Amino acid sequence: MQKTMNEEETATSNQTFRVLVSDSMSSEGLAPLLESDQVQCVQQHVDDAEGLDSFDALLVRSGTTVTAEVMDSMPNLRIVARAGVGVDNIDIDAATKRGVVVINAPDGNTISTAEHTFAMMASLARKIPQANASLKSGEWNRKGFQGTELRGKTLGIVGFGRIGSELSKRAQSFEMSVIVYDPFLTKERANEMGVDLRDFEELLGEADVITVHTPLTKDTKGMLGHENLGKTKPGVMLLNCARGGIIDEEALAHYLETGHVAGAALDVYEEEPANENPLVAFDQVVSTPHIAASTKEAQLNVASQVSDEVLQFLQGLPALNSINLPTMSKEKFEAIRPYYEFARRMGNIMSQSVKTPVQELNVRYSGNVTDLETSILTRSLLAGFLQSRIDAPVNDVNASTIAKERGIDYGEQFGSQSLGYSNLIQATVEGEGRSFALYGTYVKEYGPRIVRINDFNVDFYPTGHLIYIQHTDKPGVIGKMGQILGRHQINIATMQVGRREEGGEAIMMLAVDREANQDVVKDLTSIEEISLADTIEL
Secondary structure: OOOOOOHHHHHHHHOOEEEEEOOOOOOOOOHHHHOOOOEEEEEOOOOOOOOHHHOOEEEEOOOOOEOHHHHHOOOOOOEEEEOOOOOOOEOHHHHHHOOOEEEOOOOOOHHHHHHHHHHHHHHHHHOHHHHHHHHHOOOOOOHHHOOOOOOOOEEEEEOOOHHHHHHHHHHHHOOOEEEEEOOOOOHHHHHHOOOEEOOHHHHHHHOOEEEEOOOOOOOOOOOEOHHHHOOOOOOEEEEEOOOOOOEOHHHHHHHHHHOOEEEEEEOOOOOOOOOOOHHHHOOOEEEOOOOOOOOHHHHHHHHHHHHHHHHHHHOOOOOOOEOOOOOOOHHHHHHHHHHHHHHHHHHHHHHHHOOOOEEEEEEEEEEHHHHOOHHHHHHHHHHHHHHHHOOOOOOOOOHHHHHHHOOOEEEEEEEOOOOOOOEEEEEEEEEOOEEEEEEEEEEOOOEEEEEEEOOEEEEEOOOOEEEEEEEEOOOOHHHHHHHHHHHOOOOEEEEEEEEOOOOOEEEEEEEEOOOOOHHHHHHHHOOOOEEEEEEEEO
16 A cells, blocks of 8 residues: 655645755765755865755865854755765764754775775785885896795784774785784683783784774873883884874884884875875885775775765655764754753773673663663763774764674663652663762753762762772872872872772862873872872863
C-alpha cells in the first residue's frame, strides 16, 4: 500500500533548498546534491557569492573559514559540512549558539592516511626519495643507498584508533611484529587485533620503528621529546602522519644529528607551511606537505559522504555525523541543553581522571532530569569521555559505536536517591585496577556543579584549570601542596577538600589560574601523603 504523506512531509518534499559549496569539490562527490530535484547547488566562494541570506547549507574544505560573521550573513543557515575530518576552520561555538549543525566526514581518510604512513615507512627504510633525487641529478650510486628490510622488525604504534589498527594489518602482512601503546586500549581488543600491548617506556625500548597516531592534547604534545627519545633504541626510525607537535621537533633534530635516530618521515609539522623547517633539510628525513589524506578516493569519499548527509538533513532526517548538536528539534534541545553540555563536561573530567583502559561506563539519573530525553545525555557524556582518547572526532551518534570498538560497555539507569538535589547525574567508570564515580547537579541560578567524587562530598563549578589530588588526611599536607604550587608560580583560585574520616583518605580539587604541567604533577606526587595528582583542563 502506498504511504500517504502528512502535510509536513508534503511540504518538505516540495521545498527547494539552496546549498553553497564554497571550496572546490568534484561533481562526482557532489552528485547527491547535484542530482536532487530539491536542491539548488551554487559552487562559489562564500566571499564572492550573492544572496547569502537565502542559503540553507554550506559545504567547505580547508579553504574557507566559517566565522561567526559568515554565519551572521547567512541567517537561514541550518548546517555546515566539512568535507574532511578537521573542523579547525569552523567556529563550532558560534554555530552551536545559532543552532547550526556542523558535520564532517570522520572515516573518509582512514585508509589513505594508513597507506601514506606505510608508504613513508617503506620509503624511509629503503631510502627511496634520496635515491630518486640522486638518479635525477645524473648520478648512478648503487652503494650509497643501502636500506633495511621491514620484515622481522618491530613496529611500535602509539595510539591505536582506526588509523593505527589499519596500519597494524599492513605491517603484519609484511611480517613485522607490532607492539602498541594506548593507555585506553583493553587487552581483549589488542588480542583481537593480533598486537601486543606495552607501556610507553617498554615500547620506546623495543621498537625499531615508532609511529604516532594520537590526537594532539596536553598529554600527547611533545610526548616524544628529549627525555623519551633518549630511551629509544639506537637507530630507531620515527614517523608522524598524525598531528604536528606530538614529536618535539627540536629534540628530533638533536637526535638526528647524533645519529641515535636513524631517520624520520614527517607529513605534519608544528607550524605549517613548513618550507623553512630545518628538519626538511636533513638527508635522513622524508618529508611530505601534509598530504596523508590527499588521495582521489579519500577526497571523493568525504565530499560524497557530506553531500549525502546534508541532503538527508535538509529532508528532515538525522545528521549522523553532527559534532556539536544532537538530532532533535530546537525546542527540545533548548530544554535539555544545560544538562547536555554538563554531561559532556562530566565525561571529559572522568576521562582525564582515569588514565587507564576502561571496560564499563554507567550513568544513573535521579530527580526531575528523568523527565528529559536522557539517552541524549548519556551519549553526550560518552562522547565527552571518549574524545581525548582516540585520533578521530567523536559525536553523540558515533560514540556508542566507538565504545563498542574499544570494548567499553555502557548503560543508563534511573533511581530515586538524589542526595537532596532536585536532579542528579551519577556517572561511574570501571577500569583496570580503578573505578571512579562523579556526581553532578544542575541548578538554574548557579549552573552545573560537581557535588561528589567517589565517596567524598565536594561542591565546585567544573571549568578552567583543575588539579585533582588524592591524599592522606594529615596536618601540613595542604601547606606542602601550596608551597609547591607557589614555587611553580601557580595561584589557587578555589579549593575543595573532602574526607571520610579524620586521618584517613581524602581528596582535594583545586581550581588554579593557569595550566599545571607534568613537572608540577611530579613534584606534588613526591609528597609522601599524596598518592595521586591529575591535571584536568576544561
